[in-house]
Amino acid sequence: MADPLFTPEIRLMLEERDAAGLRAFCEDLHPATMAEVLDGFSAGQIWDILDHAETTNQAAIFEYLPQAMQLELLSFDRPQAAALVGKMSHDDRAGLLRRVPDDVRERLLKGLDDAERKDIVALEEYGEDTVGAIMTTDFAGLAQGLTAEEAIEQLRQQAPERETIYYNYVLDEPVQKPGGRTVRKLLGIVSLRDLILAKKDARIRDLMRDEVVAVRAGDPVQKAAQVLAKYDFVAMPVLDSDGNMLGIITHDDVIDVIQEEATEDLQRQAGVGRIEGNYLEASFLQVWLGRVKWLAILFMLQMITVNVMAWEEEKIRAFAALVACLPLVMSVGGNAGSQAATLVVRALSLEQIRPGEWRRVLGREVLMGLALAGTLGVLALFRTYFLTPSSLVPDGSILFKLTLVLGAAVVAICLWGTLLGAMLPLAIHRCGGDPALVSSPAIATLSDVTGIIIYANIAMLVFRG
Secondary structure, three states: OOOOOOHHHHHHHHHHOOHHHHHHHHHHOOHHHHHHHHOOOOHHHHHHHHOOOOHHHHHHHHHHOOHHHHHHHHOOOOOOHHHHHHHOOHHHHHHHHOOOOHHHHHHHHHOOOHHHHHHHHHHHOOOOOEHHHHOEOOEEEEEOOOEHHHHHHHHHHHHHHOOEEEEEEEEOOOEEOOOOOEEOEEEEEEEHHHHHHOOOOOEHHHHOEOOOOOEEOOOEHHHHHHHHHHHOOOEEEEEOOOOEEEEEEEHHHHHHHHHHHHHHHHHHHOOOOOOOOOOOOOOHHHHHHHHHHHHHHHHHHHHHHHHHHHHHHHHHOOOHHHHHOHHHHHHHHHHHHHHHHHHHHHHHHOOOOOHHHHHHHHHHHHHHHHHHHHHHHHHHHHHHHHHOOOOOOOOHHHHHHHHHHHHHHHHHHHHHHHHHHHHHHHHHHHOOOOHHHOOHHHHHHHHHHHHHHHHHHHHHHHOOO
16 A cells, blocks of 8 residues: 655656655665555656665565565566566565566576576475475575684674574585585574674684574475474574575564465455455456355355255244244354364464364364353253244243254254364365365355254154154
C-alpha cells in the first residue's frame, strides 16, 4: 500500500526532474519505507526514481518491494538491473531468479561476474522447500590460528559484504574437490561478543565453541525453523553431508517461508486453493479458481446429504419436531470436527505429535469428545424438554422420547465429529499427503452426511412402534 505522506512530493520531483531531491529521499528514508512509497508508482517511474540512488541502496529498496513489482521491474532492459541483482542477498536473488522468464534470467546472469553466477546456480540446485534453497553464502569465516585482534580487523573488512557478523564460523583449510569446488570443514563458532571481550592475543581456537548446532542443506525449512526457535538463534550454519560449510540460514528467511506456509495451510483449511501474493493484488481468475474448485467438491458432497435425507425421510417425516431439530444436531458434528482438525493439523505442523502416536491422539479425543458431547447433551436435554413449544409436541410421552433422541444424537454426533476431525488429518499425513487439506468445510460436510444417518437411526430406535 502506497504511503500517502511522501507520494505527492515525489511525484512533483519527478515532474520537475529534481535529481538532488530524489537522491535525498532514496538515501534518507529507510528502504522499507521507501518501498512503501514506491508502491503507488508505475514500474517505469520506479526505475526513474531508483536511478538517483546508489546501487547498494537500490538493492536494499528493491528487496522490500512486492514480488510482482520486482518481476515487472526486471522485465525492463535496464543496464543497472544486473548490478542491482548482484547486490541483493544471495538467497533472495536466487529465489527471485527462479520466477523470472528464461530470457530475463539469461540477460541478468550475463551481467553478473562468474562467482555470482556460480553461487546462483549452486543455490538453484536445491529443492524449493529445502534449507539450501533459502540459505545465503554471505557468512563470516575465520581461521582458527588468528588472534582476537586479527579476527576483529578481518571482520571489519568482511562486514559490508556479509549477511551478519554476530556469529562467526571457524573453518579448516580449504580443500579442492573433484570438479573444481572448494570446501572448508566447519570447526566451531565464535560470537562477535566473545571476540570483543577476549584478550587481543587470544587465539580463535581457544575462544571457539566446537559443539555447533547446524542443519543440512537438504533438510526441510520447517526443521530449520524449529531449531532456530528452540535455541533462539539469529542465524545457523548449513552443512553438506560431509560437514563442510555451505552457508547460513537466518531467522528472517525462515520467518518468510513459515509465514507463507502458515498462510497456505489456513487457506487450505478454509477450503480455498493456494493464492500467492497479496490478497488484493492476486488476479481475479486465480482467486476464483482457488475457491470454486473446493466449493464445487463440497457442493457435490452436500448433494450426498440431500440423498441421505431422502433415504432417511421415512424414519423421521412423521414427526415435525424431529425435522425442526435437524439443523441443531447437524451443526454439532461439524463444529466439533473443525475444532479437532485445526488442533491436530497445527500440532502435526509443529511436530508436537507424529502419525505413529495416533493411539494417544485417539484416546485423548475420545475422552475430550465424551466430555464435550456430555456437556452439549445436557444442554440438548434441557432445551428440548423445557423449551420445545407445546404446539410442536402436544403429547408428553412424545416429548420425553424427543428429548431422549436429541440428547443421544447430540452426544453421538459430537463424539463422531470430534474423532473424524482428529483422525482424518493423521490418516492423510500417514499416506504422505498434506493434513491441511482436511478443511473445516470438508469436515462439516462429512459430519452432515453421517450425522443425518446417526440422527435418523436413533430416532427410529426410540420411536419404534
